[in-house]
Amino acid sequence: MKRIRGFGAVAVAGAVALALTGCQQGSSSGGSESGEGDAVTLQFQSLSDQPATQEAVKTIVDKWNADNDDVQVEIVQAGWDGTYDKLITQFAGGTAPDIIHYEASSIASFASDGYLADLTDYIDADLKSDISEGVWDSVTRDGEIIAYPSTLQSYMVFANADLLEAAGVEVPSGDTMTWEELQEIAKATTTGGNYGLGWGLASPTATMMSLALGYDGGFFDGEGTEASIEVGDAELAVPELIHEMAYTDKSIEPTSLTQSGSDVLASFYGGKVAMTVQGSYQAANIAKDAPEGFNWVALPPLEGSAGAIQAANPQTYSVNIDSEHVEESAEFLNFFMNGENLASIAYADALIPSSDSARAEVETMAADEPAWTQVLASGNGLEGPPFLKVEKYAEWKDTVATPAYQQYLADQITSEELSAQLSDGWTDING
């Protein structure tokens, strides 16, 4: 009998030991153990998924690896879809990479959960002064800079020049374009089975939050968990206008409102819609994928009552607080973010670089591309939005705002109900 008990004890002990070593492997900081000699290997989780950008990132990393034998960087390629869920499991399981690519509004909740290293003391002084205070502010939490802001996206209107011409509409050429102009062009180009505008609003919140700034619609007041919400006329201006275009003017293709931006591009190429609103990065895709002879233009930035303002929500590069090599990671990022490197990434992605030197570089690189003029022009109106400072924004966005906007854009609820859902939902979440 004793022997049997002993056997049982050994078996249990063995299993427990197995389980524990399993945990241990998981909690080592993202495979950043030192390799041969003293060389340090940093894991760099990059989300840049367009082929040209991947190439640009790889070139920069290769250059760094060639010059720095003691600090080697290894790219871990990931995609934008599902990154939030992936990161949260990686952090909770202790397997997050050293260097993390993401965007300011979503990284905020990881910062408040304490997973991101304070980079304030590591940032290169030249780089610090090269990027505007407003953009640095978008990645600052409680006085700590928790990420390097790299490139920014704006929403742009792309138009099929031939369809505009056929409808007798002149391509707008001013510095900006008002929403009323957009509405008129959309009405004029809606003919037969074709619509004036296709707008992929399957995930509408980010777009709505950004464009609301053009009407001075900030939604949130205050910071952290103290923030309060106000959904008034300014916040509702853009959704109401889209609603009017879709259901009164019938100039927006109704199906497109439930699709993703890239799904709508297919209708745009096929000539089913004359215009489409997309993230500026789609300029790179349109240039690459559009059928031969497709005559497209980027229209001037959209202007609301408060100006052509959109939210500055930069892509970010952060460092895992549990990484054994925070300093080396920051050094690499200082290199990664220098004017030349950042410009090559921004150019490949058709995004606006955060630093002035990179911006100047992109201007010379893209001097003869008309679409780029508009992309850079839209960059002038980017302002730090209040929601970046709100701790539970990501939560509110996914569980409250997205379904509410979807219902409003599908004409299931009125704008009063939309407003009520957005503010009541915030009260529920923020407690």
Add this chain to the structure above:
Amino acid sequence: MSTATKTRREAKEDPRPVKRAGHRVRAQRREAIVLVIPALLPILIFSVIPLVSGVALGFTDATLARNAEINFIGLGNFIELFGDHRFWGSFGIGIVWAGAVALLTLIAAMGLALLLNSDLRLKGLTRVLALIPWAMPPVVIAIVWRMIYNPNSGPLNGVLESFGIPGVNWLGDFSTALPAVIVVGVWAGIPQTTVLLLAGMQSISAEQHEAAAVDGAGAFRRFWHITLPGLRPIIFAVTALDFIWQFNSFGLIYVLTEGGPGGRTMIPPLFTYLEAFRNREIGYASAMGDVLVIAILLILSLYLVNQFRQTKEARS
């Protein structure tokens, strides 16, 4: 069976001294324990411990923050959950989804099983073909169906439009999203149910059918009075299992709609997932999981009790 062996053993051991018999039984028990341990350990480590800790998390305020402090808060989560109308809305959608899929699967699978059971040519080939959806992972099924439902370039709308019917935005429209998702659930669930029903049909003896046919019963009456009563325990088990599986399914709907549009297909597992991995409130999410398990047990026990009562009545 166990009672039978026990009584036989008792009868044999009766004349012997009680003490020795007790000793032998104990030795046998020990042997049994040694044999069971290797099988029990993995179950304990990989099922029971995670399950128990998951249930326990529901009584805490655990979050996914770094070095989060976990405090026991008793029934706090459950009280909050009780007033959470979004959760109960999603619960209602889950019942509609699981109930509809389980019932429709049963009806469709019954038809298919009857067809496969009849003596058709190429029987072997058709039986294999009917299994194909089973061989596909849910994510692949969902991606294929998303293409079929695509409002602009999908074959479904293509066929409708060629008949002059305007296309429907299947997964994007508020009124069609849930039915469209249910159709996919049924399609994916049919093979399993069919195979089980087919096996049941083949265990019903052909003589009964022949006898009924001689007595002049038509195909429908034979189905109603012979096949259906014979299949009853299988139908009950399959439907109950389908209901549980579908209520807990995740991948299919996550890929098809992600709970959209406007939360119209937000079944409870998706809702719980969002709470755990978007809102990072794993304590609250675990409480949701606990409630779901209890709810399913309650629904099923109602069904079970009813079934047992009926079989008892049928026997007596």
